[in-house]
Amino acid sequence: MAATVGSKCGVPAIQPTFPVARIVGGNAARPGSWPWQAYLLRYGSFQCGGNLIHPLWVLTAAHCVEYDLSPGGYNVILGKYHKYITDPTEQRLAVSQIISHGEYSTHPTNKDLALLKLAQPVTLNQYVWPVCLVSGPGDDPPEGTRCVITGWGTTQGYNDKCDNAPLLAGKITEFMMCAGYYDSGGHDTCSGDSGGPLVCSAGGRWTLYGVTSWGEGCAQPTYPGVYARVSSMLDWIHQTMDNN
Numbered sequence: 388m389a390a391t392v393g394s395k396c397g398v399p400a401i402q403p404t405f406p407v408a409r410i411v412g413g414n415a416a417r418p419g420s421w422p423w424q425a426y427l428l429r430y431g432s433f434q435c436g437g438n439l440i441h442p443l444w445v446l447t448a449a450h451c452v453e454y455d456l457s458p459g460g461y462n463v464i465l466g467k468y469h470k471y472i473t474d475p476t477e478q479r480l481a482v483s484q485i486i487s488h489g490e491y492s493t494h495p496t497n498k499d500l501a502l503l504k505l506a507q508p509v510t511l512n513q514y515v516w517p518v519c520l521v522s523g524p525g526d527d528p529p530e531g532t533r534c535v536i537t538g539w540g541t542t543q544g545y546n547d548k549c550d551n552a553p554l555l556a557g558k559i560t561e562f563m564m565c566a567g568y569y570d571s572g573g574h575d576t577c578s579g580d581s582g583g584p585l586v587c588s589a590g591g592r593w594t595l596y597g598v599t600s601w602g603e604g605c606a607q608p609t610y611p612g613v614y615a616r617v618s619s620m621l622d623w624i625h626q627t628m629d630n631n
Contacts, residue, residue: 397423397519397586397593403535418468419476421537423518423595426464427451427503427582436538436583438595439465439517442508444628447582448598448615449491449501458482463503466514470539476514481506486627488620499600499615502627518586519594521618528596534587536599538580585614 403420425437425445435451445463452461458481466476484504491498509515521527528534585597597614617624 396517397595398591399516399593400513418474419466419514421535421584421586422466422514422516423593424467424537424584426467426470426539428462428464429455430460431462433470433539434461435581436599437463437503438582438584438598439509439515440520440595440624441517441628442511443505445503445505446595446598446617446624447501447503448600449487449499450493450496450600451582452485452487452501452503453491453493456485456487458485458503461485461503463505465509466512478509478515480509484631486631488623496600496613498620500598500617500620500624502624502631504631518584519592520624521594521596521621524618524621526596526618526621527616528587532587534585534596535593536580536583536585538583538599 399420399422401417401419401422404417423439425439425447426433427435427437427445427447435447437445437447437451440446461482463480463482465478465480466474468474468476482503483506485501486504487501488498491500511517580599583599584595585599586593586595588594595617597617600613600615
């Protein structure tokens with residue numbers, strides 16, 4: 388099973404404007420410019436973000452579903468822009484299967500990926516379109532690459548848990564990657580953005596390099612956000628989709 392749709396993945400029909408993303412330090416995105424952004428509901432309430440990688444599959448963070456792997460309580464919305472308003476572009480789909488990475492752990496939060504299989508394929512259009520996956524293991528953006536994080540999460544950060552926190556050194560494994568402004572803070576994901584994309588662009592095509600996983604506080608200097616590294620678990624993604 389192909390992970391994306393032909394050679395057209397990662398090319399939004401509606402081009403994004405910059406700065407983007409309703410994140411800490413961010414701004415409202417242009418409607419439809421991130422058409423792979425998924426909105427995960429659990430029993431009708433917003434749970435996490437996600438990433439459309441195939442008409443039948445959404446990739447999210449394992450910690451978003453760790454307490455309930457039964458698919459009946461979940462729905463995925465694609466083509467959504469407003470968090471609390473129903474958009475005419477929305478497609479709401481049931482989830483038929485949830486598969487969390489078999490080696491996911493919480494201390495530390497490692498291999499933090501899960502796949503959601505939709506009950507039926509989404510209808511692809513300018514508001515709903517898959518993002519590209521990385522080309523293979525080790526395919527990571529060079530340091531200093533401009534990447535984007537999107538989601539509906541908190542737009543104000545609270546630093547009550549990181550005033551005296553140690554640096555991230557020693558906490559990062561090969562299945563994680565860091566992104567953010569290390570020196571000054573100011574741009575980061577927060578609660579509610581979990582499971583959403585960290586994408587980077589090359590030649591007008593956006594590729595999913597990371598899935599929002601965890602961090603120390605929000606947009607704090609010397610505490611970049613931590614993302615599940617897609618390249619290190621690409622084989623698991625493909626095998627899971629092929630076998631299910």
